[in-house]
Amino acid sequence: MFSGASAELLRKSLRRSWLFITWIPVVYTFNEHVCYIGKIEGSSMRPTFNPAVNSSDYVLLWKWNIRDPENLNYNDVVLLKSPMNPQKVFAKRIKGVQGDVIMTRYPYPREKCTVPTSHLWVEGDNIHSIDSNTFGPISTGLVVGKATRIIYPFSRWGEIPEGGRECRLSRLSEYA
Amino acid sequence: MSVISKSPFNNYPDPTQTAPPMSETLIYMRTLASWILKTGCAIHYVHSNVYELKESRGESMLTTLNTSFDYVHTLKTYQNGNGVKNGDVIVALKPIDPHQRVCKRITGMPGDVIIIDPSNGSTHGRFESKYMVVPEGHCWVTGDNLSHSLDSRSYSVIPLGLIKGKIVAANDFNGSWRSLWGFRWIENAFVKE
Secondary structure, three states: OOOHHHHHHHHHHHHHHHHHHHHHHHHHHHHHHOEEEEEEOOOOOOOOOOOOOOOOEEEEEEOOOOOOHHHOOOOOEEEEEOOOOOOOEEEEEEEEOOOOEEEOOOOOOOOEEEOOOOEEEEEOOOOOOOOHHHHOOEEHHHEEEEEEEEEEOHHHOEEOOOOOOOOEHHHHHHHO | OHHHHHOOOOOOOOOOOOOOOOOHHHHHHHHHHHHHHHHHHHHHHHHHHOEEEEEEOOOOOOOOOOOOOEEEEEEHHHHHHOOOOOOOEEEEEEOOEEEEEEEEEEEEOOOOEEEOOHHHHHHOOOOOOOEEEOOOOEEEEEOOOHHHOOOHHHHOOEEHHHEEEEEEEEEEOOOOHHHOOOEEEOOOOOOOO
């Protein structure tokens, strides 16, 4: 059917594509557990991310051992599954870890909230943000990854700037 | 030149050759390692997205699942609460310790009104049952063994995002091979009244 040369070419390309397919699960596992690139949309983290309207930032997502409490610290930016709709992913800043007492903001029904074990208090840097003041502390099991640096747009390449407010009761007393 | 390079006592690399050939064992080891890595990752992919067989331990699901050596067949296509219904048995991350996974039955979906603990008031002879509405994107889970289960009655509703899969069948390896190692389907126990 095939002459020698084209049969050889076919065999070679089949072998190439088979090799390519077998590496897909490896890439998947790496992206799921070590690091990945996350796209950030929306205005809830403005001005840290997406300072311009209708732009989207790309960040390096670190996922290794992400559910360990020592890897989720105050002021880290995390991507988490929305508690209201698991298909959606939010980018928020950790404003309290387990045991912290939080002074909450408007939509929250009570004035203070103690963050339970293995939970986080997350807020957007923008005050117009759907965050823990709406849905309460979230379980660390919902965290998808930690954003460690901005990689695109290249003009803002580098570390993620600090942002947001201080809302831990133990630290707020220092300001009083 | 050829005489020197062919000598069995000469250990120096042959200057006429551009790259020294890799030894057979090294190539073999490299191929083996790459296939072990690929197979492991492929198994991991299937375990996290399609299907998993895993032992379930603990008393909280007694009468449905045994305390040990009971292996559950989990379909991961139901993860993130994708298509789960009231009465399904699910595997979820424990909200107060996400390193652990729990196996519970869904007894309330978003919008349902829940009596927080039906046994609470009656034991003291007074009825002070508290009610709550399950919020959007959450569910209420309880163990089948209500008297020995840490579930939504203690940690309240869990987000659907913590659900990792639905249990469709189980194999109790305490049973004999004649009963197919105690194979049975785990069915939806919800009865509409």
